């Protein structure tokens with residue numbers, strides 16, 4: 001049997017396996033089965049904790065989308081893994097290592113966690129796009145969505161500013177943007193409208209998953225895009241997602257701070273029919 005913990009960040013949910021003692025090798029189809037909301041444990045992303053490679057880190061976090069593919073970053077999951085390490089070590093500051101670098105996490109107010117998600121990458125080659133472009137207005141129009149801002153937060157995002165984010169048919173438009181040929185690695189898609197000064201409403205179609213309740217890296221990309229476009233004053237905003245609110249600050253040094261909750265849901269075990277040898 002293979003134990004797991006179910007966690008979430010504002011409803012963006014994760015199955016977390018601990019492979020720090022014993023390596024766990026998972027195929028794409030195994031992850032798809034374990035992430036399935038009917039035949040598996042159900043999750044948006046599948047997280048495996050591995051021994052840190054860098055001695056400055058407390059743990060290595062490997063991230064797979066529900067479609068089984070490995071991705072570079074997951075803000076909400078980073079807060080959850082940081083929470084596990086804080087509870088385990090008693091430290092209020094921990095370092096989560098990922099394929100794109102070391103992420104520093106700090107205990108914040110009322111059980112929230114603040115993570116430095118690292119620098120926003122803004123060059124067309126960093127998004128990446130298939131051709132050189134102005135990432136402040138990328139040439140990708142789908143239905144009512146046009147001229148998104150490209151931001152890479154370890155993973156790629158196309159941020160569309162619209163009059164009313166609630167009115168956008170994201171199920172119709174999201175997949176077409178996600179798989180548009182201009183984005184060779186595919187892309188996460190955000191639709192954003194300003195509700196009041198310092199607050200942005202954001203809905204997300206996630207690469208490899210679909211619509212999720214929240215997206216930490218998407219919220220980071222949203223505030224970076226809003227600052228670059230002059231949509232907000234200052235460099236800090238609350239991003240209101242379907243599942244709740246994240247506070248994001250884009251520092252003058254280019255790094256992005258994300259603050260929000262990290263919630264445990266339950267523990268379980270996968271039957272050996274799902275993970276042979278378990």
Ligand SMILES: N[C@H](CCC[C@H](N)C(=O)O)C(=O)O
Nearest residue numbers: 074075076155207215216217
């Ligand atoms: N939910 C995650 C983002 C996952 C991004 C993933 N869908 C990708 O393909 O990059 C977050 O909180 O940042």
